[in-house]
Amino acid sequence: MSHIPRKRFGQNFLQDQGVIQGIIAAIDPRPGDVLVEIGPGLAALTEPLMLRAGRLHVVEIDRDIVSHLSARFSPDQLVIHNADALKFDFAALAGEINPGGAIRLAGNLPYNISTPLLFHLAGFGAAIADMHFMLQKEVVDRMVAEPGTADYGRLSVMLQVRFNMDKVLDVPPTAFYPPPKVDSSVVRMMPWPTPPWPVGDLDALEKLVTTAFGQRRKTIRNNLKGIADDAQLAAAGIEPGWRPENVNVGQYVALANLLAAC
Template identity: 70%
Template sequence: MTSHIPRKRFGQNFLQDQSVISDIINSVSPRKGDVLVEIGPGLAALTMPLMDRTETLHVVEIDRDIVAHLSEKFSAEKLVIHNVDALNFDFGALAAEIAPGSKIRLIGNLPYNISTPLLFHLASFGNSIFDMHFMLQKEVVDRMVAEPSTSDYGRLSIMLQYRFNMERVFDVPPEAFFPPPKVDSSIVRMVPWASLPAPATDYNHLQKLVAQSFGQRRKTLRNNVKSLVSDAELEALAISPACRPENVTLEQYVALSNYLVAVGR
């Protein structure tokens, strides 16, 4: 299917560098018996080597032309195709269906134009996931793995690190793709925590608090959350009211959220 024209609206950039493909497969290290789900198989650059390592591979693909090509090329017993938008797909229900009593492993070259909302969507299925290996825009991965008091640290860093232990595996240059994107890419490994390092009383409250805290990033934390909490209360939680939102750790955000939930705010 080399004649397939990459579709901008689907954010399609197809991986074609064989050494990069091999490095990704080795990083995932799939084993017989693993329940693998690939998001966005595209022209099957990762799909074929993944199929060599597992009994049945599930793929989630929105492009009907690609679905038709994959259906013709591979047997339905070996490759199970879900022709849906990954943003609306219930990965928890899929895991319950294909891996009862077990968990799924997710792999994919994620479309850059939907990467952030897709990551938040996938995070909600953490209890059904063993691990995830994704190719993403390098600057997105920079934000995902960022530490406090750095320019990349923000809402994405905090909310993903709340649920996952994350690791940048390696970077990938634009020339590894067709068409070459205008940005560098990175592979990231995400493993759900066996037990949350800092459990929130109310996850939705934590999400809203973090979003409000970074609403105006250049302002102090005091200015962004003054409608919720006083300076004295922040100081009692060992949080400086004068610091910026990127200087507050995940653990501190959770402690603040838990306090506000306890006092009814």
């Protein structure tokens, strides 16, 4: 298929066979797995995923690519959902194709919508067994960052509270057509079977964390002035003079839960 990559869809097509095999090995699809690929593009991952699992669902916004995939693969092998992943209900799909179970997600995510898409997917909880995504390397570094590092921030806290995550491999720009201007990485995301930091109100936690990281150079005391006093910070195990990146996920959760109870 001759397809001109569309900038508005953030299309960069994976073509390096070594990288493709590395990603497939990380996902390790098994026969009967209920797999959903986001953004199949020209089927670099689609075909090996489908061959390993036996059947595959894909979510694709580009109608030209949908037409190509429909002509290339049988509907018994490939089920195509022509939709915007940012608006797609993955929980409803899970209920339809694996009642009472969960789905596995994979894909080379469009870098221009990666952060909002990650937050959208994070809302589906028990409907997802695991996720393997190609993303901009700096985004993955922020996702898996440890407290006390420059990469640690809102994205780190709000995803780590929901998922156990690790970076699987780094991917150079030369693995794609056209080559992006950034390096890429593959991340594995697995919902916690039992959350290590139970959250009373996720929306309240997100507002707290967003405010805390609003000005990274200021102390947590200053950033949360009028929201939490020194005694409340101390009760959550937080030193008021710390910078926001020094507060770990459990401490943010403890503070959010404490403030919600006041």
